[in-house]
Amino acid sequence: MSSSSASPSCSDHATATAPSPAPAADLLGVYAIVEACGKQFWIQPGRYYDLDRLDAAVDDTLQLDQVLMVRSGAGVTVGTPHVDGGQINLTVLAHRRGPKLIVYKMRRKKKTRSKRGHRQALTRVRVDSITVAGQPLA
Numbered sequence: 001m002s003s004s005s006a007s008p009s010c011s012d013h014a015t016a017t018a019p020s021p022a023p024a025a026d027l028l029g030v031y032a033i034v035e036a037c038g039k040q041f042w043i044q045p046g047r048y049y050d051l052d053r054l055d056a057a058v059d060d061t062l063q064l065d066q067v068l069m070v071r072s073g074a075g076v077t078v079g080t081p082h083v084d085g086g087q088i089n090l091t092v093l094a095h096r097r098g099p100k101l102i103v104y105k106m107r108r109k110k111k112t113r114s115k116r117g118h119r120q121a122l123t124r125v126r127v128d129s130i131t132v133a134g135q136p137l138a
Helices: 010-016 023-027
Strands: 031-036 039-043 048-052 061-064 067-072 075-078 086-097 101-107 112-118 121-132
Touching (some): 031 086, 067 121
Antiparallel strands (some): 031 067, 048 121, 061 086, 067 075, 101 112
């Protein structure tokens, strides 16, 4: 076999793809890790997220104070356990339900079967801004 084949190699194919656009790097510039609904979320301003059902009406604004970490152009701020003065402003967009999960239980040789479905109640929120010590980062 000769080393000069007509088909492109894997490295040739990887260089043929278009580079990622520059704005994608800017979107990762500011983000925060927050604790909400017993879970931790990595959030960015201007994006929406589905949290467990919150007791708020549509178009209400909420504030999350349990900010664990914030990254901005100035650097990374890690809380012990929470960032002092860290706050996330959210807007409730809609109340939804998650995808259906099937829970199936069977006891073999006993002719016992049970099938249940579950859909988690969710609230879709949009991140308006991330602030630290009263200064909005985004």
